[in-house]
Amino acid sequence: MWGPEGLDEVEAELLGPPEELKGRDVLELGAGAAQCSRWLAAQGARPVALDISHRQLQHALRIGGEFPLVCADAGALPFADVSFDLACSAYGALPFVADPRLVLREVRRVLRPGGRLVFSVTHPIRWAFPDEPGPEGLSVSGSYFDRTPYVEQDDTGHAVYVEHHRTLGDRVRDVVASGFRLVDLVEPEWPEWNTSEWGGWSPLRGALIPGTAIFVCVRD
Numbered sequence: 001m002w003g004p005e006g007l008d009e010v011e012a013e014l015l016g017p018p019e020e021l022k023g024r025d026v027l028e029l030g031a032g033a034a035q036c037s038r039w040l041a042a043q044g045a046r047p048v049a050l051d052i053s054h055r056q057l058q059h060a061l062r063i064g065g066e067f068p069l070v071c072a073d074a075g076a077l078p079f080a081d082v083s084f085d086l087a088c089s090a091y092g093a094l095p096f097v098a099d100p101r102l103v104l105r106e107v108r109r110v111l112r113p114g115g116r117l118v119f120s121v122t123h124p125i126r127w128a129f130p131d132e133p134g135p136e137g138l139s140v141s142g143s144y145f146d147r148t149p150y151v152e153q154d155d156t157g158h159a160v161y162v163e164h165h166r167t168l169g170d171r172v173r174d175v176v177a178s179g180f181r182l183v184d185l186v187e188p189e190w191p192e193w194n195t196s197e198w199g200g201w202s203p204l205r206g207a208l209i210p211g212t213a214i215f216v217c218v219r220d
């Protein structure tokens with residue numbers, strides 16, 4: 001699943017035709033509980049699920065799956081050069097790092113020539129709106145161009161959640177400057193069948209503004 005709209009890989013085929021996933025080495029970045037890796041393994045691919053959070057990987061372990069789980073920073077991948085055919089990420093790692101080019105260059109390093117990276121992030125336009133599913137989430141409340149990160153702190157002042165904003169142009173430049181060719185930018189529309197609300201995502205907002213941006217990149 002690429003985002004809260006409900007677009008899944010069966011429908012989107014952004015990693016390529018399903019029959020070609022068989023036997024492919026796939027790196028999932030910011031895997032969380034590794035839902036994507038579990039699906040990839042079921043297609044016959046050979047996924048590796050990577051996340052910086054040990055707690056998230058414990059959930060992945062509890063749910064199960066016959067693939068490796070790796071606790072590491074996406075900006076310092078513990079893999080040899082050219083060791084994967086594909087890389088993917090659904091809202092993982094990239095929105096949470098101050099230097100996304102570090103991550104993208106690392107992914108490029110570990111991909112084989114011709115390899116593909118597909119990643120989804122919150123659509124950058126959402127930065128200008130309150131993160132609310134109702135009508136209050138439809139009026140611009142901040143600048144789309146303000147790159148000040150969103151930070152939540154605990155009682156002692158330590159950052160416990162940080163999200164970094166990049167404009168659409170920033171993201172395109174990051175991809176290109178890291179040595180990838182951008183082959184598609186998918187903005188899934190909210191489908192009629194999806195009546196659920198999740199955080200700031202809802203049918204009301206989904207009908208009017210995009211919620212997810214999916215970048216399809218190739219390492220030539």
Ligand SMILES: C[S@@+](CC[C@H](N)C(=O)[O-])C[C@H]1O[C@@H](n2cnc3c(N)ncnc32)[C@H](O)[C@@H]1O
Binds near residue numbers: 033034072073
């Ligand atoms: C919003 S969750 C997405 C999880 C999963 N991909 C999904 O679709 O449910 C973001 C994940 O990125 C991970 N993450 C954040 N920064 C990271 C980094 N620098 N390296 C690797 N993983 C990171 C978080 O621990 C978290 O599990």
